[in-house]
Amino acid sequence: MPEPRAFWLDEQFDREHGTDGRGRYEAEVLRRIDEFDVTWGDIAPVEFAATAWRIAGELSPGFVRSHRRIVSATCTRSPWDGSMVCAVTVVSGWPAELTWTKQWQRDRGWRDWPQLFGQFTTPTEQDQTRSPHLRAMLQVQAPLPLDDLPPAPDGPDDSVAVTARRAVAVLARELNDLLAPMIGQLEAGVPADS
Template sequence: MSTQQAFWLDTRRDRELGQGGGGRYAERVAANIGEFEETWGDIAPVTFACAAWRVATPPVTSPGFVRWHRRVLSATCVRNTWDGSLVAKVTLVSPLPEALTATRAWWRDRGWQGWPEIFGQFVEPAEQDLAKVPHARATLLVDAPLPMDGLPSAPDGPDDHPQEAAHRALTVMVGGLNELLSPVLTQLEGG
């Protein structure tokens, strides 16, 4: 069974879509510099890293510079208010729990459906499908600390090359998320 990559930076597409040679993500950071307003000069890198994540993912950047596995429905990174650490909040498509698959008595020929897929991507059921049959779609919510080792310091201001620091922060966060979630996704895909 091959290991499933949870997250990656779409650098090829970023270069293709960029106008000035620096890539589209650098342009998005510049265009959304307000997202970083509260982070300048912060001694802890977490708030800056979280802003970099927001700018790299939908809805701010679509398609996102940070891309993810088909089972990932959403992924955010936040600062833990208790100790200031970096926390990932990820929602994954999951199979139904074993308690519901041990017997199908609850189905009672109602035509229950799970997660619809279009071209291999899990999607919300269409309104017309919801009008016809019931759907039971399981998700797995992951709230987990991410290592902060390697996160760059927050720049002192918008003139202190925030694009470079934001890109480095994303690289570190993607690595931490892959270490954490790739085994989970591998198990879900193999099961």
């Protein structure tokens, strides 16, 4: 079975729903160009790429799409050394310590993540009044390589939207390389071989 994708760009939807010959993401970058002001001419491409990623995720639906197990994903500049770091929240099953016996449950009807059409959802207020929920999540924090990130533009010109799109594509690829094996293992639902 092929490994699932953790992140990908929805290029088709972006083009189909763009205006004035531009994709939605390109138009949004140009509309919010002032959010890149602190990045112009930066020797490191990190802050520019982080801003591009944030804007891509704020579109609805997002320009960057993610696997159903991804709850959130941020890419930011590390305050420690200026490198690129990510913080990703991933839906997980209960830890093995809670699945090998149901003794801890004491017949209280504990429930896992609710799902609606295959998507993990938050329990409704009504659900929360009926039974307890234990929704396990993994918090992934990791560095991301800078090698393929495009340089930050020198100023607000016609290249900004194209450069932002390229930066987002690189980050999506790096996050996919990092997280797709984990997502595949979680989807398989069985412990990995030792």
